Amino acid sequence: MSGLRLDELTKRYGEITAVDRLTLEIGEGQLLALVGPSGCGKTTVLRMVAGLIEPDGGRVNLGGADITDTPVHKRNLGLVFQSYALFPHMSVNDNVAFGLQRRGVRGATLDAQVSRALAMVRLDGLGLRKPRELSGGQQQRVALARAIAISPQVLLLDEPLSNLDATLREEMRAEIRRLQQELRITALFVTHDQAEALTMADRIAVLNGGRLEQIGSPEDVYRRPANAFVASFVGRANFITETLAVRPEDLSVVAAAPDDAQSRPVRVLVAAFAGAAIHYTLALDDGRELRAHVPPDGRVFRPGEAAHVAWAKEDAVELPSSGARGS
Amino acid sequence: MNAGQSTRASLRSGYGLLSPSLLLLLVIFLAPLALMLPMSFKPYIAGQGIGTGFTLEHFVKALTDDYYLEIAGRTLMLGGIVTSLCLVIGYPLAFFLARTRSRLRSWLILLVIFPLLLNLVVRTFGWIALLANRGLINDALITLGLIATPIKLLFNFTGLLIGLTHIFLPFMVLVLMAAIEHLPRDVEDAARSLGAGWLVTFWKVTLPLSLPGIVSGSILVFVLTVSALVTPRLLGGPTYKVMSTLIFEQFLQLLNWPLGSALAFLLTLVSVILIAGSSALARRAGAAA
Numbered sequence: 001m002s003g004l005r006l007d008e009l010t011k012r013y014g015e016i017t018a019v020d021r022l023t024l025e026i027g028e029g030q031l032l033a034l035v036g037p038s039g040c041g042k043t044t045v046l047r048m049v050a051g052l053i054e055p056d057g058g059r060v061n062l063g064g065a066d067i068t069d070t071p072v073h074k075r076n077l078g079l080v081f082q083s084y085a086l087f088p089h090m091s092v093n094d095n096v097a098f099g100l101q102r103r104g105v106r107g108a109t110l111d112a113q114v115s116r117a118l119a120m121v122r123l124d125g126l127g128l129r130k131p132r133e134l135s136g137g138q139q140q141r142v143a144l145a146r147a148i149a150i151s152p153q154v155l156l157l158d159e160p161l162s163n164l165d166a167t168l169r170e171e172m173r174a175e176i177r178r179l180q181q182e183l184r185i186t187a188l189f190v191t192h193d194q195a196e197a198l199t200m201a202d203r204i205a206v207l208n209g210g211r212l213e214q215i216g217s218p219e220d221v222y223r224r225p226a227n228a229f230v231a232s233f234v235g236r237a238n239f240i241t242e243t244l245a246v247r248p249e250d251l252s253v254v255a256a257a258p259d260d261a262q263s264r265p266v267r268v269l270v271a272a273f274a275g276a277a278i279h280y281t282l283a284l285d286d287g288r289e290l291r292a293h294v295p296p297d298g299r300v301f302r303p304g305e306a307a308h309v310a311w312a313k314e315d316a317v318e319l320p321s322s323g324a325r326g327s
Numbered sequence: 328m329n330a331g332q333s334t335r336a337s338l339r340s341g342y343g344l345l346s347p348s349l350l351l352l353l354v355i356f357l358a359p360l361a362l363m364l365p366m367s368f369k370p371y372i373a374g375q376g377i378g379t380g381f382t383l384e385h386f387v388k389a390l391t392d393d394y395y396l397e398i399a400g401r402t403l404m405l406g407g408i409v410t411s412l413c414l415v416i417g418y419p420l421a422f423f424l425a426r427t428r429s430r431l432r433s434w435l436i437l438l439v440i441f442p443l444l445l446n447l448v449v450r451t452f453g454w455i456a457l458l459a460n461r462g463l464i465n466d467a468l469i470t471l472g473l474i475a476t477p478i479k480l481l482f483n484f485t486g487l488l489i490g491l492t493h494i495f496l497p498f499m500v501l502v503l504m505a506a507i508e509h510l511p512r513d514v515e516d517a518a519r520s521l522g523a524g525w526l527v528t529f530w531k532v533t534l535p536l537s538l539p540g541i542v543s544g545s546i547l548v549f550v551l552t553v554s555a556l557v558t559p560r561l562l563g564g565p566t567y568k569v570m571s572t573l574i575f576e577q578f579l580q581l582l583n584w585p586l587g588s589a590l591a592f593l594l595t596l597v598s599v600i601l602i603a604g605s606s607a608l609a610r611r612a613g614a615a616a
Contacts, residue, residue, distance in 0.1 A: 052516055072519040073528075079520035085513035089535045098531075099521030143517075150521060 003028045004049065004154050004186055009058035011044050011210075018044045020210040021058065026154075026203070029184040031177070033197035036207035037233065042190045045207070046158050049188060051075050063153050073102075078147030078185075082159040084139045086131040092118070092142050093127035099150035117149035118142075120179060137168045144176065148183060155180065155187040161196060173200055194234045198222060206230050222247075228319050238290040240264060243319050250315035251292035253280055253301055254308050263310040266290065268301045282309060360595065367588035377584055385589035395573075395590070402570040403597070405487055406553040412492045413499040413548045414541065421503035439500050442493060451561045454490045455481060458562075482564035490562040491552050498551065499544045506540020507533075542609035546602050553598060570594045 004026040011019040019041040026032040034042045047053040049060055051072035059068045067075050087095050096114045097105075105113060118124055121141040131139055140160060147155060160176065161169045177200045180187050191197055197204050198218045205215040206229075214226035225231035228245070237245040257263045269289070270281040277293040278300060284290060292309060301307050342349075367385055370378040389395045424436060442450060457463045458480035465477035480486055510533060518528040556571045563572065570590065577587030 050516075050520055052519075071524075072516075073522050073524050075520075076522075077520060079517060081513045081517065083511065083513045085511065085517040087514060087518070087532060098518065098523070102522035102527070146517075146521070 003030075003063065004188065005061040006045070006049070007059040007061065009045065009048060009060065010056050011041070011048060011053065012056050018210050019048070019055075022207075022210075022212055023058075024205055024212060024215055026186055026188060028186055029181075030202040031180050031187040031189055031200060033189045033191060033201035033204045034207055035191055035194055035197045035204060035234065036213075038192055040207045041210040042192075042207050043158055044210075046156050046188060046190045049154070050077060050079055050156055076150070076153045078150060078152035078155045080140075080143050080147050080155070080157045080160045082162050084131070084136075084143045084163075086139055086142055086146070088131055090130075091127065092123065092129050092131065092134070095131065095142055096127075096146045096149050099146065103150065113149060117145040120148065120182075121145045121175070136164055137172060140164065140172060141175075144179065148179065148185070153186065155185050157187065157189045159191055160189075161191070161193075169196075176200065198234070204234070206233060208233070223317075225317060225319065231317065231319055236291055238292075239288065240284070240290070240316070244316055245319055246311045246316045248279075248291040248293040249277075250311050251290065251294070251309045252311070253282070253292055253294050253298075254310055255299065257308045258310050261310040261312055262316065263308045266307055266309050268303050268305045268307055270303055271301055282307070360592075363588045363592055367585055367592050369585045371583050371585045376582060385586045386593070388586065389589050389593055398568050398573050399570060399593075401484070401568075402553050402594075405484070405491065405569060406549045408488060409491045409495060409552040410545050410549045412488070413496050414545060416492070417496055417499035417503055417544070418541075421500045422507055424500070425504045425507035436504075439497050443497050447494075447557050448561070450494065451490060451558050454486070454493070454562060458486055458489065481562060482567050484567075486562040487559055487567075487569070490558045491555060494555075494558060495548045495551050499548050502544035502547060503537065503540050506537050506544075510536050539609045542605050546605050546609075549601065550598050553594065 006022055006024050009019055009022045010017070022041075022045060024032070034045060036042050044053060048055045051067070051070060055068065059066055061067070062075070062077075087098065090098070093114050096117050097110055100110055100113055114127065115124070118127060121144050123138060123141050123145065126134065126138065131142065134142065140163075143160070157176070161172050164172060173196060176189075189197070189200060198221075201218055203215060204218055204221045206213040206221060208229050214221055214230045216224075221230060221234050225234065225237070225245070228237075228239070228243075231237035231245045236248050238248060238251065239245050253266075253268075254263075257265070264284055266282040266284055268280060269283055270279075272279045272281075273296065274293075276295075278296045280290075280292040280294060280301070282290045282292060290309060366377070368381050368383070370380055370382045370384065372378045389399075420439070424432065424439070427435075429435070455462070459465070460477040460479070460481070462480070464480065465474075468474045469477065480489070514536070515528055515532055518532045519525075523531065553569075554571055555569075556575055559569045560572050560575070563569065568576070571594075574587050574590045574594070577583045577590060
């Protein structure tokens with residue numbers, strides 16, 4: 001049993017409550033993505049789990065043991081930073097060996113385990129290089145190899161992809177997910193990028209202002225957002241009314257109001273061709289703007305044209321009023 | 328404009344920006360050095376002064392005569408020990424100042440710099456008052472019955488060591504503080520998360536990464552120590568000499584400029600070699616970092 005449980009975890013900085021009684025659980029071998037806007041407290045949560053910040057209240061429980069008061073170096077966890085945080089004065093091999101050496105691994109066993117960790121992140125043969133001789137993506141792989149080499153009980157990833165360019169980021173998403181599933185390692189992944197969370201995670205926890213807004217599978221959070229904040233933070237939400245939200249890809253743009261679906265008259269503001277779809281920006285009568293991503297096979301509307309947006313009743317979500325929760 | 332032209336243009340403006348300081352260095356540093364070297368090869372005739380001709384006698388004297396060798400050895404030893412003391416005392420202090428989030432931080436830094444704000448002579452006389460045979464320290468120790476006769480703290484190695492370490496400590500602390508402040512904290516956190524306790528993290532990560540700062544602080548303190556004149560002159564008295572006081576004496580009291588030049592040239596040479604050596608070390612450490 002190697003799951004991670006946070007119980008009423010709280011951190012205050014003076015008047016500000018950075019993390020407010022956060023309770024959540026990550027099942028063994030699962031990857032949970034903690035998402036939220038910057039300043040929502042997600043990194044604070046990760047650092048409390050790591051033991052780098054002391055919580056003001058609540059407990060951290062790892063694999064059935066309360067580790068709240070365990071110092072960092074005695075918690076068995078793998079930490080991957082946005083800045084990579086490699087040891088710049090050590091070779092790649094020495095970086096990966098560092099944690100193993102602290103656990104008393106020596107000699108041939110050490111070499112074998114270092115090679116295995118580097119092979120897992122596909123960096124075989126680069127062991128003698130210094131970190132600065134590697135590209136950003138390779139450095140992040142070394143950081144990953146270093147973290148998993150010690151067979152940690154939980155892998156903590158703090159915005160690990162934010163310093164990489166877009167192509168590399170997608171490659172690394174898949175890489176981290178593959179590794180995490182192969183090793184069946186429990187993982188907490190902190191990111192501000194909801195797309196990253198949706199594609200990688202088993203479950204997503206949405207944090208806002210230090211509070212948990214919703215926790216659930218990516219599909220749950222995307223399809224059935226608990227409130228307006230979640231709906232607009234995870235993916236893009238169109239608010240047809242104050243409380244009724246529809247995703248851009250669930251809207252269609254048609255000339256005449258259909259009988260079998262919900263619809264509203266709109267005026268086309270922008271029609272942008274984006275390859276797989278046409279991205280419309282539309283205005284409702286009351287001035288509210290909508291975005292619709294429509295397959296480019298139907299009729300294309302020009303800016304200024306009048307049209308209707310339509311959606312299936314089951315694609316619309318009724319949400320509690322957005323004024324109910326802060327920011 | 329093609330690439331070659333723009334490189335040349337930026338090179339030109341680079342030299343333009345550097346020229347005031349280059350000119351200054353040339354006039355106040357290289358020119359005297361260039362004048363000093365020929366001087367050191369001229370014979371010295373007692374009672375008459377500088378003769379004409381060419382001789383290596385001053386260099387031979389400086390490098391073989393026990394008297395000069397002892398003073399040279401003492402000077403380098405002093406430089407080495409003062410540097411080590413500044414490092415040992417300064418590193419923990421610099422570490423604390425670089426890491427503390429106390430509101431008193433700027434006051435504490437001011438306290439470190441404070442000795443530099445005092446006049447050198449005043450500061451040195453302060454040490455004389457403390458270290459003399461009938462000074463504060465010896466009086467206190469005798470009154471407390473810990474010693475019967477005063478310990479000699481002045482006009483010897485101990486006196487110079489105390490005085491010079493005190494004066495040059497702020498330089499070491501400031502250089503180290505800047506170096507430690509710029510260490511990436513994530514890297515230390517990473518070491519701790521991998522199972523390294525505080526001590527191992529310091530020894531394996533923090534210390535190696537602050538090596539460039541240690542080297543530049545040490546070079547600075549070493550060079551300042553071996554070239555210090557006023558403090559050794561006052562705390563060493565007229566008889567306990569180091570290289571700088573010896574050179575001073577040759578130039579201004581004995582008027583033996585050729586020997587003074589030879590000694591000054593040798594001291595400069597040793598310093599330059601040490602600086603070059605440790606800079607190479609720092610570059611390697613820095614390149615590794």
